[in-house]
Amino acid sequence: MANFNLKINGKIQEIDVDPTTPMLWVLRDHLKLVGTKYGCGIAQCGACTIHLGDDAVRSCQLPVSSVGEQEITTIEGLSENGDHPVQKAWLEVDVYQCGYCQAGQIMNASAFLKKTPNPTEAEIDTAMNGNICRCGTYTRIKKAIKTAAQTENI
Amino acid sequence: MTLVKSQIGRRAFIKNTSLAGGGLVLGFNFFNSCKPKVAEALAVEIEMPNEWFEINGYLKIGDNGVVTIMSPNPEIGQNVRTSMPMILADELEVDWKNVVVEQAALNTSLYSWQVAGGSRSISSSWQNLRMAGATARQMLKLAAAKIWQVPASEILAVAGVLSHEASGKTAGYGEMASEASQMVVPEEVELKNKSEFSIIGTSRKNVDGKNIVTGKPLFGIDVQREGMLIANLVHPPAFGMKLKSFDAEVVKKMPGIREVFSLKLYDEDFDRAAFHHTAFNEVVAVVGDSTWQVMQAKKALKVEWEKAGDTVVGMTLFGNEMKVNHPAGMENSDIHKTKLEELNSQKGKVARRDGNPELAFKNAAKIIESSYSCPFLAHNTMEPMNFFANVTEDHAELLGPTQTPEWMEPAVAERLGLPLEKIDIQMTRQGGGFGRRLYGHFMVEAAVISQKMKKPIKLVYSREDDMSQGMYRPSYFATYRAGLDKENNLIAFHVKAGGIPESPLFANRFPAGAIDNYLAEDFTVDSNITTGAFRAPRSNFIAGAEQSFLDEVAEEMGKDPIEFRLELFKRAAENPVGENNDYDAERYAGVLELVREKSNWKQSESGVYRGVSAYFCHQSYVAQVLDIVLENNKPVVQKVTAAIDCGIVVNPDAAANLSEGGIVDGIGHAMYSGLTFKDGTPEQKNFDRYRLIRHSEAPKSIETYFVQNDIDPTGMGEPPFPPIMGALANALYKATGQRHYHQPFISQKTIKG
Ligand code: FES
Numbered sequence: 045m046a047n048f049n050l051k052i053n054g055k056i057q058e059i060d061v062d063p064t065t066p067m068l069w070v071l072r073d074h075l076k077l078v079g080t081k082y083g084c085g086i087a088q089c090g091a092c093t094i095h096l097g098d099d100a101v102r103s104c105q106l107p108v109s110s111v112g113e114q115e116i117t118t119i120e121g122l123s124e125n126g127d128h129p130v131q132k133a134w135l136e137v138d139v140y141q142c143g144y145c146q147a148g149q150i151m152n153a154s155a156f157l158k159k160t161p162n163p164t165e166a167e168i169d170t171a172m173n174g175n176i177c178r179c180g181t182y183t184r185i186k187k188a189i190k191t192a193a194q195t196e197n198i
Numbered sequence: 199m200t201l202v203k204s205q206i207g208r209r210a211f212i213k214n215t216s217l218a219g220g221g222l223v224l225g226f227n228f229f230n231s232c233k234p235k236v237a238e239a240l241a242v243e244i245e246m247p248n249e250w251f252e253i254n255g256y257l258k259i260g261d262n263g264v265v266t267i268m269s270p271n272p273e274i275g276q277n278v279r280t281s282m283p284m285i286l287a288d289e290l291e292v293d294w295k296n297v298v299v300e301q302a303a304l305n306t307s308l309y310s311w312q313v314a315g316g317s318r319s320i321s322s323s324w325q326n327l328r329m330a331g332a333t334a335r336q337m338l339k340l341a342a343a344k345i346w347q348v349p350a351s352e353i354l355a356v357a358g359v360l361s362h363e364a365s366g367k368t369a370g371y372g373e374m375a376s377e378a379s380q381m382v383v384p385e386e387v388e389l390k391n392k393s394e395f396s397i398i399g400t401s402r403k404n405v406d407g408k409n410i411v412t413g414k415p416l417f418g419i420d421v422q423r424e425g426m427l428i429a430n431l432v433h434p435p436a437f438g439m440k441l442k443s444f445d446a447e448v449v450k451k452m453p454g455i456r457e458v459f460s461l462k463l464y465d466e467d468f469d470r471a472a473f474h475h476t477a478f479n480e481v482v483a484v485v486g487d488s489t490w491q492v493m494q495a496k497k498a499l500k501v502e503w504e505k506a507g508d509t510v511v512g513m514t515l516f517g518n519e520m521k522v523n524h525p526a527g528m529e530n531s532d533i534h535k536t537k538l539e540e541l542n543s544q545k546g547k548v549a550r551r552d553g554n555p556e557l558a559f560k561n562a563a564k565i566i567e568s569s570y571s572c573p574f575l576a577h578n579t580m581e582p583m584n585f586f587a588n589v590t591e592d593h594a595e596l597l598g599p600t601q602t603p604e605w606m607e608p609a610v611a612e613r614l615g616l617p618l619e620k621i622d623i624q625m626t627r628q629g630g631g632f633g634r635r636l637y638g639h640f641m642v643e644a645a646v647i648s649q650k651m652k653k654p655i656k657l658v659y660s661r662e663d664d665m666s667q668g669m670y671r672p673s674y675f676a677t678y679r680a681g682l683d684k685e686n687n688l689i690a691f692h693v694k695a696g697g698i699p700e701s702p703l704f705a706n707r708f709p710a711g712a713i714d715n716y717l718a719e720d721f722t723v724d725s726n727i728t729t730g731a732f733r734a735p736r737s738n739f740i741a742g743a744e745q746s747f748l749d750e751v752a753e754e755m756g757k758d759p760i761e762f763r764l765e766l767f768k769r770a771a772e773n774p775v776g777e778n779n780d781y782d783a784e785r786y787a788g789v790l791e792l793v794r795e796k797s798n799w800k801q802s803e804s805g806v807y808r809g810v811s812a813y814f815c816h817q818s819y820v821a822q823v824l825d826i827v828l829e830n831n832k833p834v835v836q837k838v839t840a841a842i843d844c845g846i847v848v849n850p851d852a853a854a855n856l857s858e859g860g861i862v863d864g865i866g867h868a869m870y871s872g873l874t875f876k877d878g879t880p881e882q883k884n885f886d887r888y889r890l891i892r893h894s895e896a897p898k899s900i901e902t903y904f905v906q907n908d909i910d911p912t913g914m915g916e917p918p919f920p921p922i923m924g925a926l927a928n929a930l931y932k933a934t935g936q937r938h939y940h941q942p943f944i945s946q947k948t949i950k951g
């Protein structure tokens with residue numbers, strides 16, 4: 045066990061856990077931030093995607109001990125009122141079926157759009173390919189990403 | 199207007215009066231219960247009333263006119279939490295903006311078919327939901343009539359407002375809710391004419407949308423409770439093995455670990471229903487404080503396994519007794535293949551015979567024959583199996599993702615030794631179902647662990663656990679033969695289909711009824727690998743096989759594949775062959791005609807390779823055209839056009855979403871997915887080796903068109919899934935010049951490139 049002070053969604057969170065614990069389980073079990081989802085645990089599905097600084101990362105592969113000072117953003121902290129352009133686009137397109145993969149999709153899409161505000165279709169495919177949606181909402185996700193790309197402040 | 203007996207209202211009424219000792223207060227007392235409300239969702243941000251009035255077990259009305267509608271069925275992504283309340287809201291005549299949806303707990307005395315299965319949620323509750331809404335609307339009118347002293351028949355109810363023209367009086371539902379809740383439930387109520395629907399048939403957004411995009415705790419795996427422990431299970435590494443012994447000494451000392459013990463799920467004499475079944479009856483539970491600690495302990499646990507003998511499990515499926523053989527041994531996929539081919543070369547069990555197929559084949563000028571196969575599939579819901587349980591001495595609270603709460607309740611009760619009424623099952627939103635959560639053994643496992651620990655626990659399967667002890671889609675095989683006479687007429691048709699452990703055959707479905715000489719046979723191979731329903735069971739293979747074969751026959755006959763099918767439907771409609779044909783040929787033809795028009799079938803562009811397919815299941819008809827283009831010589835699915843006849847479409851955009859999902863799912867599984875076995879162990883245990891379709895492989899666009907009619911709604915979750923596999927195979931043939939017979943198609947060289 046070891047003590048960590050983590051910057052999560054703009055707040056400092058103190059926790060005492062085994063240093064090998066992946067951020068996924070720190071978030072879900074210890075901080076009750078369950079919006080970040082478990083899907084595979086081996087970096088294959090993208091359900092656990094969070095932001096580390098400006099980068100989208102797989103929290104199932106991120107040991108808590110490696111986070112240090114870096115800021116973490118989870119789906120709960122992406123926007124204050126659920127009105128990030130990507131969230132708004134998701135609502136407009138009514139993307140989800142079961143909804144389980146969508147936090148990961150949204151976190152990946154929002155980090156991607158920040159770096160690539162006007163993506164091509166191929167760029168979207170490449171950026172999003174690591175996020176599985178078992179319900180098959182891929183065409184809607186792509187539509188929502190394009191919708192979000194058209195809004196300012198992305 | 200249609201007059202119907204208001205059974206729902208009466209049942210709710212009777213139930214409550216008995217509870218309330220004969221009082222006149224209406225409604226079922228679910229809302230008064232102190233159970234935590236699960237996954238409550240607001241359609242939009244709505245101001246809550248100061249007081250609620252229960253009208254019947256399906257709804258309550260607030261003093262400000264806000265209406266809470268109970269959604270009785272499990273939500274697995276099919277969007278019933280939006281579309282079922284829409285049906286009620288339409289009959290109630292309330293503004294959808296003022297509706298709040300709440301998930302109902304299992305309540306067999308109030309709701310029917312609280313199951314997510316058979317694509318039946320909407321169709322089985324269609325009448326009940328309408329009745330519940332219409333009953334409440336009538337009670338509001340009666341309340342206004344009483345207060346205003348005017349005849350109820352002169353009162354109008356529109357969008358949450360009651361009005362009486364002659365007296366000029368108006369009132370919102372909220373103002374009349376208290377009085378309405380005291381009214382005697384009318385014997386008969388009027389349902390709207392279908393032409394008067396104002397919510398049904400309009401697209402409404404998912405009521406959980408905001409909660410989904412902001413990461414709210416909606417799912418079973420998200421459940422948290424003070425003092426809750428986490429449990430994982432260790433199951434045998436292969437089918438055909440069972441637990442011998444384990445050594446928990448070291449593991450018990452690991453940080454955060456509370457207990458390690460083996461549990462036997464069911465006794466030998468347990469009266470098992472098919473939905474109670476489990477691959478491994480005896481497993482080891484590891485219980486601890488947090489998921490990561492439990493996962494580490496699980497890895498460190500020393501377990502010895504031994505070979506299991508032949509077992510025969512007795513179980514019931516919808517009242518029918520069956521015996522399921524699980525032969526001893528560790529099975530292999532290559533042996534499965536040999537066995538299927540061997541049985542396919544022998545005579546099968548005849549399921550249907552029209553005319554004289556043997557003679558017709560003997561006389562045929564030409565015979566076309568092809569065989570098709572598919573592998574086992576794991577359901578792989580994105581949210582793995584899990585359940586929360588809090589079992590005390592005299593009560594069991596169960597909360598989580600299940601498609602069959604009603605069918606699991608007796609198993610939980612019996613296993614815990616508690617009476618049924620002490621079992622309280624509630625449903626969370628579910629991260630996918632696809633049939634996997636029809637089999638609720640994990641709910642019973644969670645209950646047993648909680649009972650033993652005397653603590654609230656959450657059982658969570660890892661992805662590997664989930665994938666390596668599934669209720670898999672069976673592996674199937676089918677051979678089709680068609681006989682043509684000298685004039686190029688289709689005179690004989692033969693299908694022989696089998697599988698491990700069940701056959702995929704539907705002997706009475708198309709093309710039965712359209713061909714004079716028809717023979718359908720089937721066969722099965724026993725296995726100890728557990729299988730179950732997977733989105734559109736059996737259809738999920740046979741549709742693609744049949745529709746690929748018909749494409750081949752049309753080509754041999756030199757006919758356009760849509761024209762060829764339409765001719766067969768014409769025959770089946772005008773002069774059907776045989777009995778019990780399980781489809782309506784005209785509706786079948788209808789979707790083909792619609793897809794032909796919408797896809798511009800006759801004017802296909804150069805460089806676009808198209809395949810068509812049509813299928814009927816779950817009382818709905820679907821036809822699809824799939825377009826492939828070649829990019830760097832590799833086939834890429836450009837577009838899919840779908841035409842669907844599922845009767846009245848409650849929520850068109852949500853139904854289109856299901857159509858898109860079914861299409862992506864079907865392309866994905868036919869093209870990429872498969873579970874293979876080596877010495878009883880699945881060779882794919884996670885998404886590194888088990889391939890699911892990804893963003894870049896999905897069609898670039900999907901268009902869905904619905905046939906407009908007044909038929910009561912039929913299935914929508916499953917029907918779009920099976921036919922697309924045929925459309926894909928047929929388009930691949932056009933693009934590559936090679937027929938694709940064996941799934942996953944990606945294993946065929948032409949596609950791999
Ligand atoms: S859970 Fe992290 S990528 Fe799947």
Ligand code: FES
Nearest residue numbers: 142143177178179
């Ligand atoms: S919406 Fe269900 S997994 Fe993506």
